[in-house]
Amino acid sequence: MEAKAILQQHIAKTISLSEEQFAHFFSYFKPMSFSKGQTIIGEGDTVDCEYFVLSGCLKAFYINDEIKMYILQFAMPTWWTSDYAALYNNTRATINVDCITDAEVLCLSNADREKLCSELHEAEHFFRWRTNRGYIASQKRLLSFMNNDTKKRYEELLALYPQLYNLVPKHLIAAYLGVSRETLSRLYSAH
Amino acid sequence: MEAKAILQQHIAKTISLSEEQFAHFFSYFKPMSFSKGQTIIGEGDTVDCEYFVLSGCLKAFYINDEIKMYILQFAMPTWWTSDYAALYNNTRATINVDCITDAEVLCLSNADREKLCSELHEAEHFFRWRTNRGYIASQKRLLSFMNNDTKKRYEELLALYPQLYNLVPKHLIAAYLGVSRETLSRLYSAH
DNA sequence: TTGGTTACGTGACCTACATCACATTCGAAA
């Protein structure tokens, strides 16, 4: 499926736009391709855009003391990602985004999103709902962190992203769960 | 300061409305008073409203196995709270909200918020930005959870809410940090 | 004032997970 159709199907779950309106909506998005391992946002960069994933898998992560990596989000097709704190507050990136696999994305700049939102009430509605869902998911993950042990969080993760097990190396799964790769490895063998 | 002025000042940070527009905006909010200890949302309730705090302090929390409590948010004046997952998905509450102190709030129903957002583009803009900020804060807290030990999270919390130390019992602070009250207590004495 | 509940401190002990060290397997590039 081509980029335009993927985005159209995605936003149709929240708002309905005429063909003409959607064409305008889509005109703000810029397609980009990246290959496996490539960095999209690096720590310290200025952040202008957010990214809608068409194919492939990205990760948004934080690196502590140049050593430990924590993954905030795996971004699969139809997911959005960026360093939103940097994007909205116009500060330098503290979050990195890079490609776990080759990936195609649609890129939307901060300025264009705001322009779109002010031009088209439905667009503002769409982005409100998108962020709502992200907020609720984030709260849920926070609770899971406080409440569940590693094993349960691991099972939760696989339920949420079943494809992940075969797609990404295990140490990245550990970095999402917030445990060491050794602990995750021992989780498997313990059955 | 009266309720109307507090809300007006709060939303003026994000959008500008005429007096007439704001009067309409405000007309959807219903003032309510609660006393210390009172439950606003209990687990299993249907959730119709979100709450804007005028005075006092609420907590939004989750109870695991009828035993352990985890606090998602302390809601101070000009903060918003609810069980948003239940509110937006029209499901039963899994999060509780109650009063740490006597409190006055403005109550906005889900239906009225959506009506307001569709009537007034600026309102939609306001709620998009409010949720944005919540999402970013939630991501930040998640990172802090993965990255920092209890002591550092405790210092972070006191920096974010300096009033809290004298306002709420220590076991609630422990429940926000996600540690046992004993561990928090030992943190104090260790310095 | 009194009796009961809630808050808080502190010791003893236990457990999940981190860290370090090393072995093994796998996959891509030469």
Place this chain on the structure above:
DNA sequence: TTTCGAATGTGATGTAGGTCACGTAACCAA
């Protein structure tokens, strides 16, 4: 095919924080 680095498994050991147990202090309500 060979080779080298990345990914993964696994043992030994250290530690932050949980849990249980108990004591004291503060705060209401009768």
